[in-house]
Amino acid sequence: DGGITQSPKYLFRKEGQNVTLSCEQNLNHDAMYWYRQDPGQGLRLIYYSQIVNDFQKGDIAEGYSVSREKKESFPLTVTSAQKNPTAFYLCASMTGGGNEQFFGPGTRLTVL
Amino acid sequence: SQQGEEDPQALSIQEGENATMNCSYKTSINNLQWYRQNSGRGLVHLILIRSNEREKHSGRLRVTLDTSKKSSSLLITASRAADTASYFCATDTWGAQKLVFGQGTRLTINP
Numbered sequence: 001d002g003g004i005t006q007s008p009k010y011l012f013r014k015e016g017q018n019v020t021l022s023c024e025q026n027l028n029h030d031a032m033y034w035y036r037q038d039p040g041q042g043l044r045l046i047y048y049s050q051i052v053n054d055f056q057k058g059d060i061a062e063g064y065s066v067s068r069e070k071k072e073s074f075p076l077t078v079t080s081a082q083k084n085p086t087a088f089y090l091c092a093s094m095t096g097g098g099n100e101q102f103f104g105p106g107t108r109l110t111v112l
Numbered sequence: 113s114q115q116g117e118e119d120p121q122a123l124s125i126q127e128g129e130n131a132t133m134n135c136s137y138k139t140s141i142n143n144l145q146w147y148r149q150n151s152g153r154g155l156v157h158l159i160l161i162r163s164n165e166r167e168k169h170s171g172r173l174r175v176t177l178d179t180s181k182k183s184s185s186l187l188i189t190a191s192r193a194a195d196t197a198s199y200f201c202a203t204d205t206w207g208a209q210k211l212v213f214g215q216g217t218r219l220t221i222n223p
Contacts, residue, residue, distance in 0.1 A: 031209055042200060043155075043213040050209050058210070090154055099143050099204065101211060103154035 003027065006091050006104035013078070013085070013111050021076045021107045023091035030096035032074035036060060037088040037106075046089075049074055050096070078109065086111045117214055118201060124220040131188040133217040135201030136181075142206045144177055146186050149198045149216070158186075158199075191221045 004025040035043040045058030063082025092101040147155040202211040
């Protein structure tokens with residue numbers, strides 16, 4: 001089955017800890033994206049990558065970091081510098097030159 | 113930045129009725145897309161309309177685009193309980209490989 005997976009589904013973190021969210025895709029897509037969604041709100045872009053070993057900041061990159069060492073993988077680290085990290089995080093991918101984004105099921109992060 | 117503003121924020125109708133949601137945006141666009149999100153899940157692409165198109169159909173979905181008013185509407189005909197979800201518009205601009213999403217409309221279909 002082709003698709004995009006995120007793990008874990010639920011994640012709990014203590015204040016001051018870094019945590020890494022996983023995103024993997026086997027769609028052979030070039031571009032990958034990370035979004036944050038707060039309750040009742042739309043999606044805000046954190047980081048995106050159009051090619052391996054390259055990525056760009058989105059609208060709310062502060063307190064987050066990413067890497068793109070493999071085409072299939074785009075992990076997101078939520079650092080202790082992110083002041084309000086509790087949110088629903090969505091990963092997406094898209095073919096190069098395409099328009100439609102394919103989304104993973106999301107990870108709900110809660111800071112205790 | 114939130115390019116799209118959606119209206120209404122919430123809509124509740126009876127099963128079988130039509131549902132209309134609107135999206136307005138601020139800058140010139142290349143394409144406008146609509147996505148659906150079931151509660152606590154990822155988004156699913158519904159339909160894409162290009163800036164040089166005025167109307168597009170897909171099954172029970174009808175999308176219109178008015179670039180002069182910078183607005184789009186999504187019509188779902190003969191609604192079903194399974195249509196209950198949040199609906200988001202998303203826009204992209206020429207050369208930008210990223211989307212900007214609206215705040216969404218939460219649609220509830222009552223049986």
